Amino acid sequence: MDSSHAALIKDFPPGPLDFYRKQATFDWKKLKLVFEDPQRIKTKDYVWSILEKDDAFKPYDVEPSPEEQKRIAALQLLSFRKYNFLPDNIQSIPVKQWLKHFMTVGQALVVVSPDAAIKLIVDLILAQMSIILLGNSRQKMIGEVTWNSMKPAAFMLTEIAHGSDIKNMKTTATYNEETQDFILHTPDFQAAKCWSGNLGLSCTIGVVFAQLYIKKVCYGLHAFLVPIRHPDTHELYPGLTIKDGGLKLGLNGVDNGVILFHNYRIPRSNLLNKFADVTANGEYVTKLTSPGKVFGSTIGNLSTGRVSVVQEGSEYLIYAVIIAIRYAAVRKQFGVNKNEELALIEHQLHESFRTEMHVILSAAKPLTTWSCQEAIQECREACGGHGFLKASGFGYLRNTNDARVTYEGDNNVLLQQTSRWLLKQWDNLKHGIPVDSPLKTCNFLNDHSAILKKKCTATTLDDYVVLSRYWSVIHENCIDISVKNILITIGLLYGLSCLEKHLVYIYEGNFNAQSSLSKLVRDAILSLCSIFKCDAVAVVDALSFPDFVMNSVLGKSNGKVSRCFEMITDNNFVCRFTKIYKMNFLKNRKPMYLRLLNQNYKILPI
Structure with missing residues (x-):
């Protein structure tokens, strides 16, 4: 391990966790450098050191109201922007160049403030998407706007009655030849756009997906840049109704809203037109063969x-x-x-x-x-x-x-899309076309005849190593032998847990050659956990965040849990309430709760 790289990683303060840290069979700093390269570590530590000093990111003892959480998230994003962690011209840089840096910085932000991180992601995706989708003649609309000067934006695809079923969405954008503009309209509340981040209170512009109609012919979903509020006065434009999305189980700092369009007009130039366009006289122009392909090409840019x-x-x-x-x-x-x-x-x-x-x-x-x-x-x-x-x-x-x-694609729907693609590869194979996917993820299907004849006859742990990619990575790279051994243990644990979780499919497919397979898997997991015990603390040390980021009384790096409990009980509501009660009792010679009852409750007649 390069000593200069090791110097980037700070030691943990002494405490009760030292008992297990001293038992570790490897150097946790070496493992951290396997998980993350030095530049990533340096970038994240720099971001955290700055945010820790910023009042906007101070942890709070009592959960703020949803309105206050939205205000805090907005303040955090403003603070984040002013430090220039991301370059001003990031929205004009090709995705491949900025994605790695953005993911590192975003990774540092997400564990400190997921609300601000989601706002950051929405803004960057919309800026990048607009550049990608606008034709050359229209890039000036967004291209001259810098990251720090961008107003909050919103992404509007999902509707009240339609989420994954995007083809049946009801919001319309009808082209008017006489005025050369599009008329956005929400036919009923079921078609209202919902779950849009930044929409309820803050966004000034958004990307709206609507069914494009030209001369009463529907051309499918297309994306439009839509002004929402005046960028200076922040007043909502006429023809729009916006409501708050309501209280959520979490992420209440994210400003989710619901919007309805009432024959709302936008210029023809606001159609995001890289894949399809509408001429002044109402002619639909595209090089793609169908509206479905236009939408597929458009939505594909949201993978970020x-x-x-x-x-x-x-x-x-x-x-x-x-x-x-x-x-x-x-x-x-x-x-x-x-x-x-x-x-x-x-x-x-x-x-x-x-x-x-x-x-x-x-x-x-x-x-x-x-x-x-x-x-x-x-x-x-x-x-x-x-x-x-x-x-x-x-x-x-x-x-x-x-x-x-559920957000960024419902998990069940995403799995169906994956299954559909796999079935297509299988169908090609049955027609004599070998599988050869770009990333080789399903080339194993070419050997299906041999695979289906195999049985699971393993009697040792090594036979259960199914994570071939992981296995090759930890052996291909120049990794210290002690670190490699713990990585092998972790890989085995994960592989075995996957086998245990899906044993029913192994039995159903009759791939097990012995009835003791399930017992063997469980015994192997317990055996590895026992071995892993001495290294567990060192492994999480290699993955850990600063205590400022963790903000957990149970997860402090010094292991002093009792002291942390003492501190929170000194500050909690019961202690504060008791102190106030005693003060009022001594001052007024009257229990405070009786005064509260007299002030706030009426005695109902029997």
Whole structure:
């Protein structure tokens, strides 16, 4: 390990976690440099060091109202912009060049403030999408706008009655030849655009998808740049109705809104026209063969948002596991005798949740977000009653992550799209066309005859290593042998957990050659968890965020949980209420709750 790279990574403060840190079989800093390159570590630490000093990112003891959360998220985004973490001209830079840097900076922001991170993602996607979709003659509309001067924008696709069923959306954009403009209209509330970020209070412009009508002929969904509010006065333009999206389980700092268009006119030039255009005399022009292909080409530019959701889910899963492992290492109860208590991490029941440890390898949104959802709950339960405390951080993680299962593409629908593509490859194969996908992800189908004849006859752990890509990466790169060994253990745990989860399909397909397969898998998981116990704290150290970012009484890097509990009980509502009660009682010689009852309640007649 390069000493200059190691210097980028700060040591953790001493404390109760040192007992397990000293048992680790590898250098956690070497593992961190496997997970993240030095430049990424340096960038994230720089972003966090700046945000920690900014009042807009200070943690709050009592959850603010939804209105206050929206205000805080807006302030955070403004603060984030002023530090110039992203270049001013980012919306004019090709996606391939800015995506890596954006993901690193966005990764640093998402765990501190997911609300501000979502606003950031929406703004950047819309800026990039507008550049991509506008023809050369219209790039001036957006191209001269810098990142720091951009007003909040909104993306409007989903309708009240139609989410994934995009073909049947009802918002219309009818072209008028005489005035050479489009008339946007919402026929009824079922067609109202909803779940649009930044829409309720803040956006000045948006991208709206509507059914394009020309001379009573529908040409399918097309995207339009639509002014929403005056950029200076922020007044809503006539012909629009906007309502707040309502209280949510989480992410209430995201300004979701609902909008209806009442014969709202926009210029012909506001059609995003890279793939299709409408001439002044009302002629529809496109090089593509069908309206469906026009929409497919348009919506394909939104993949950045889905990639961001995958990254967010991975970050939250890491967040939850760090808290659970650190707390398990310092929380003691029960033992082999009366005089000795064991840390939770020593108990076999607690070890089972760690099989999800390396799920960050997942790249698909449904796998990432569902795995994250399940793992956060397991981590919460693994911390016992204390995990139910708001100050533990689990409730915040769970409620915030829950939205990711459905936004940026419903998970079930995404899986159906994947299945449809796989079935198409299979159909080609049956007609004698070999499978040869660009990334080689399904080329195994070419060997289907041999695969279907195989049985699972494994008797050792090594035979269960199914994560071939992961396996090749950790062996191809020059990784320290001690770090490689822990990576192998993590890979085995994840692979075995996948087998355990899907054993029913192995039995259903008659791939098992022995009845003891399920027992073998479970025993192997428990065996690996026992081995992994000494290294668990070091692994989460390699993945961890600063305490400022974690903001969890159970997941402090020094392991001093008791002191953290003492601090929150000193500041919580009960203690504050008790102090106020005593002050009022001594001052007025009258219990405060009686005065409250007299002021706020009426005695009803019997």
